[in-house]
Amino acid sequence: MRRSYIAGNWKMNMTASEGVVLAKELVAAAAGCTAKVLIAPPFTTIPAVREVVKGTNIRIGAQNMSDSESGAHTGEISVLMLKDLGLDAVILGHSERRMIYGEKDAFINRKVKLALAHDLEVILCVGETLEEREAGTVEEVVKTQLVGGLEGLSKEDMKQVVIAYEPVWAIGTGKTATPEDADNVHAYIRAEIEKLFDKEAADDVIIQYGGSVKPGNVKELMAKENIDGALVGGASLKSELFIPIVTYDL
Numbered sequence: 001m002r003r004s005y006i007a008g009n010w011k012m013n014m015t016a017s018e019g020v021v022l023a024k025e026l027v028a029a030a031a032g033c034t035a036k037v038l039i040a041p042p043f044t045t046i047p048a049v050r051e052v053v054k055g056t057n058i059r060i061g062a063q064n065m066s067d068s069e070s071g072a073h074t075g076e077i078s079v080l081m082l083k084d085l086g087l088d089a090v091i092l093g094h095s096e097r098r099m100i101y102g103e104k105d106a107f108i109n110r111k112v113k114l115a116l117a118h119d120l121e122v123i124l125c126v127g128e129t130l131e132e133r134e135a136g137t138v139e140e141v142v143k144t145q146l147v148g149g150l151e152g153l154s155k156e157d158m159k160q161v162v163i164a165y166e167p168v169w170a171i172g173t174g175k176t177a178t179p180e181d182a183d184n185v186h187a188y189i190r191a192e193i194e195k196l197f198d199k200e201a202a203d204d205v206i207i208q209y210g211g212s213v214k215p216g217n218v219k220e221l222m223a224k225e226n227i228d229g230a231l232v233g234g235a236s237l238k239s240e241l242f243i244p245i246v247t248y249d250l
């Protein structure tokens with residue numbers, strides 16, 4: 001039985017003081033929720049938010065990290081620094097990293113391996129653009145991102161990996177994949193995980209959906225067999241939107 005997993009990606013929003021206010025509201029509201037919950041604040045906001053969520057059921061992740069452990073990488077953040085902050089997870093391969101900063105699968109794969117080597121959970125994002133969807137290449141695109149991102153991982157490693165399917169055209173646009181469309185892609189991802197590893201790994205892997213998840217659509221998305229969670233952007237920035245998502249099943 002897969003436990004549902006709701007994550008909020010704050011992206012480049014929220015100063016430390018703003019983040020503390022939001023995190024406090026979330027701690028109070030999420031105390032009894034059954035889903036696993038994670039928030040990913042920007043790096044500079046993490047220490048203050050971590051203090052607020054310490055000892056609660058809310059976990060903290062980073063939104064990215066370097067593919068190197070240390071050295072001459074001006075402006076980058078190392079996995080050692082994330083571990084030093086006591087983080088639980090890191091989001092890798094987000095479409096904004098892929099599209100704006102040109103991150104490729106091999107580069108993302110190095111980060112995935114480094115994060116796992118340091119015992120961080122990885123949320124690996126995959127998803128197609130509108131052009132790719134219209135060209136009928138969704139499965140091809142997602143497969144390439146999965147195979148490239150998970151290259152060299154063992155079945156054991158997969159226990160620490162979550163996949164987030166985020167169709168790029170649905171991110172921040174208010175357009176959501178229909179629950180049926182999303183579930184079909186999730187089923188495809190699960191089948192690919194089975195091919196890459198085995199049935200147990202495929203049955204156990206948590207696959208989150210991301211792209212304009214809101215209080216009004218979370219229940220129908222989560223009702224689908226292969227949708228195990230949500231990776232929420234915009235709606236994770238407001239407690240009145242994120243709390244109903246996190247507690248969708250209460």
Ligand code: 13P
Nearest residue numbers: 009171172211212233234
């Ligand atoms: P929105 O929920 O704002 O569409 O963003 C989704 C996302 O990119 C989460 O990583």
